[in-house]
Amino acid sequence: MYRIRVLPAAVSLTAAAALLLTGCGGDDKGKDEDKIEGAGGETKSSAPASPSASGEAPKFDRPKITLPSDVQIDFEEPKLSDPQQAAALGDAQNFIRAIRYGIVKQDPDESAYKFYSDFQSQAQQYAKEQIKARVDAGLTISGEQRYFRTKVIPTKSAKSVVINFCSDSSKYYSKEVKTEKVRRTKPSAEDFAFWEIAMSPSEGKKGLWRAAGVKVTDPSRECRA
Known part of the structure; x- marks a missing residue:
């Protein structure tokens, strides 16, 4: 399997405390960006707005995220009261989509992931490093990546939450930008990763949540079981 490894950035004390509530260890090795696939026509798909407390979409503009038609990011949608x-949860999903968008755009400074992450946070650094590693390697993405076993865990302060996902990248491949060659690999246990994303509400935009810290355990026995 072809891999790009990105060293984990230092997690802030606030984000680290939140992540420790999950009780899970492991290193962030950039597993989520290990594979990609083909090109195709582009479909314009804005990131979905997260619901506000009243059930109505908040009244601020969100970045539009456009992915090639052959890039599919699927999220399990648990029922949350x-x-x-x-x-x-919705904005944690948007943060992940925004990283994929930055890879497609081949721009480590793309604004979408910055919108969905705290300024200069570990999460924002993580997103930039993931995108930059792809750009430097001359790779983009395509294929299907699936997120499942979703959990939302409030922190003790009740001002932030930790979002847990499992991800399946067995149909998610690397694609060379210049040649458009898809680097397909056989499915394996290493296709599964466990995500922890610390999310906090934005002070300036009511209804918006932003990522503060990210931790990815790769590979994950828990997720492939």
Whole structure:
């Protein structure tokens, strides 16, 4: 399997405390960007707005995220009764989509992931490093990546939450930008990773949640079981 490894950035004390609530270890090795695939026509798909406490979409503009038609990011949608938890989950999903968008755009400074992450946070650094590693290697993405076993875990302060995902990248491949050659690999246990994303509400935009810290355990026995 062809891999790009990115060393983990130092997690802030606030984000680290939140992530420790999950009780899971492991290193962030950039597993989520290990593979990609073909090109195709582009479909314009804005990132979905997260619900507000009233159930209505917040009244601010969100970045539009456009992915090639052959890039598919699927999220399991658990039923959440708490609208704030639902909003945090929605924007954690948007943060992941925004990283993929930055790779497609081949721009480590693309604004979408910055919108969905705290300024100069470990999460923002993580996103930039993931995109830059792809750009430097001359790679983009295509294929299907699936996120499942989703959990939303409030922190003790109740001001932030930790979003847990499992991801399956067995149909997610690397693609060379210049030649458009798809680097297909056989499915393996290493296709599964466990995600922890610390999310906090934006102070300036009511209804928006932003990523503060990210931790990815790769590969994950828990997720492939």
